[in-house]
Amino acid sequence: MGSLFEELEAREAAARERVDDLEDQLAEVTRRLEEAREHLERLRIARETVSEVMAEMSAGASATSDSAPVEPVVTGDDHEPSAFAGAERRVVGVLSVPHWRPGMDTQALPRIYRDIVEVVRDAPGPVRAKQIVPRIGLPAEVGKIEGTRGKLKRLVARGWLDEEDPGLFTPARHEAETAANASMKQGSSP
Known part of the structure; x- marks a missing residue:
């Protein structure tokens, strides 16, 4: 009978070790899931904030362009307009x-x-x-x-x-x- 109890205790210890190992894995996966959710939420907020800022910039640019001509941007000493002159005023694909x-x-x-x-x-x-x-x-x-x-x-x-x-x-x-x-x-x- 002694060997049966020893065998049951050994199996119980192995099962306890397996449960502890799985709980550790679950805790790690839960932590990683929370980090991924936080990252996703930050990206969503960043996207919405950028969309709002771009929409406001677009609305402001259209109000500015309706009232005042756009001056060319002069670069360096050659006084030629930049290829990007006024580009900051044109926003494409933004809801306004x-x-x-x-x-x-x-x-x-x-x-x-x-x-x-x-x-x-x-x-x-x-x-x-x-x-x-x-x-x-x-x-x-x-x-x-x-x-x-x-x-x-x-x-x-x-x-x-x-x-x-x-x-x-x-x-x-x-x-x-x-x-x-x-x-x-x-x-x-x-």
Whole structure:
């Protein structure tokens, strides 16, 4: 009987060692997974930040180019324009949000911004970013809410929305006034 107990103890020790080894491997894989998730999140945030900055630069460049001619960039003593003159003002492939002007429709906006404006318009009252995120098909995660909040702020700055209280967004008043004026004109037409 003694040898049976010794054999069971040896097998138990081997099983315990295997469990410990697997737990160590699991801890290592979990640590690596967390590092990979953090790296992915940093890349996503960097991409969104760069897109926002490029969009703002593009909008600023178009406003600048509408109002002032572009001066050639002179390099060295030869006074020839650089091949890159004005290149910093041309941004390709970036979504930009134009400033609202009378008669402008949401079709001028990139799709995600158009969706946000439509959700705000359809809401019965002021809405917060966290209420908009699920309505535009995004998961209600902190990163998505913050990204949407940035887009809402940009829409406010460009005249598409109003922010009556901090974090509460409504359709811009001028849009309501424009709609009211249009309905009044239709009502007064013969």
